[in-house]
Amino acid sequence: MRYPDNFLGMEEDWAKPYDKSKVVILPAPYEGTVSYGSGTAKGPSAILEASKQVELYDEELGREFYEIGIWTEDELKAEKTPEKMVDSVYDAAKKHVNAGKFLVMLGGEHSIPTGTVKAYKERYPKLSVLHFDAHADLREEYHDTKYSHAAVMSRVREICPAVQVGIRSLSKDEADKAKNNKYDIFWAKDIHDNEKWFDKAISKLSDDVYITFDIDVFDPSIMSSTGTPEPGGLSWYLVLDFLKEVFRKKNVVGFDLVELAPIEGRHDCDFLAARLVHKVIGYKFFGKK
Ligand SMILES: [Mn+2]
Numbered sequence: 001m002r003y004p005d006n007f008l009g010m011e012e013d014w015a016k017p018y019d020k021s022k023v024v025i026l027p028a029p030y031e032g033t034v035s036y037g038s039g040t041a042k043g044p045s046a047i048l049e050a051s052k053q054v055e056l057y058d059e060e061l062g063r064e065f066y067e068i069g070i071w072t073e074d075e076l077k078a079e080k081t082p083e084k085m086v087d088s089v090y091d092a093a094k095k096h097v098n099a100g101k102f103l104v105m106l107g108g109e110h111s112i113p114t115g116t117v118k119a120y121k122e123r124y125p126k127l128s129v130l131h132f133d134a135h136a137d138l139r140e141e142y143h144d145t146k147y148s149h150a151a152v153m154s155r156v157r158e159i160c161p162a163v164q165v166g167i168r169s170l171s172k173d174e175a176d177k178a179k180n181n182k183y184d185i186f187w188a189k190d191i192h193d194n195e196k197w198f199d200k201a202i203s204k205l206s207d208d209v210y211i212t213f214d215i216d217v218f219d220p221s222i223m224s225s226t227g228t229p230e231p232g233g234l235s236w237y238l239v240l241d242f243l244k245e246v247f248r249k250k251n252v253v254g255f256d257l258v259e260l261a262p263i264e265g266r267h268d269c270d271f272l273a274a275r276l277v278h279k280v281i282g283y284k285f286f287g288k289k
Pocket residue numbers: 133134135214216217228259
């Protein structure tokens with residue numbers, strides 16, 4: 001995908017070809033199992049559009065990142081069922097994972113990471129998943145499908161262990177399941193105002209980590225453009241500080257950002273998502289001390 005539609009809206013001179021790029025941005029505008037507010041299918045294009053306004057220079061890391069090569073793929077076609085979509089994501093992810101790329105998938109709704117996690121698990125047998133979300137997503141199935149966004153962490157936990165961060169909404173069944181299985185969950189109420197939990201959360205992860213990031217983990221005051229906003233979310237700097245530590249201490253192999261449902265006129269939310277992707281790329285390649 002060429003100028004001006006790639007991530008950061010880079011001119012052809014700066015946007016390296018696929019084989020010279022370390023990062024692959026994969027837009028996956030799928031929206032098939034959404035339960036409340038809709039619009040996540042427009043998430044990837046809104047992030048790409050907003051990314052044109054992101055400064056190439058990062059003030060925190062004191063440098064630009066684009067020379068590592070950031071390739072933007074064409075949008076993944078939406079499939080008819082969530083199960084087929086997960087397969088399609090898996091096939092696409094496998095290609096990029098095998099090519100050694102740092103994959104950044106832009107959703108779309110939160111049913112699709114099952115495909116990326118499966119692809120990464122094949123390459124990194126000791127993979128663990130770090131999950132940011134307001135919701136536990138631990139239902140067994142939802143609206144008659146096991147591949148619903150509301151069940152995604154049940155599917156992911158069938159593939160590999162996970163640590164869940166920022167959770168503040170779940171059903172009684174999900175709560176019972178989490179308790180009975182002693183799942184590692186860091187509740188928003190305990191972590192939103194301090195960093196004391198950072199080391200403990202990181203210690204629960206294996207060395208190779210895949211991050212799935214539901215944008216609704218942020219507080220709705222800074223992130224209202226999402227289908228199921230929940231009060232009491234995390235702040236920008238707390239999330240960045242935690243991510244920075246994770247990237248320093250672990251081998252983060254892939255990342256997805258899901259559930260942005262753009263609202264016309266709320267450019268701040270689209271921009272936040274684009275800036276987060278840029279930060280993550282910076283932490284991955286320039287964040288080690
Ligand atoms: Mn969520």
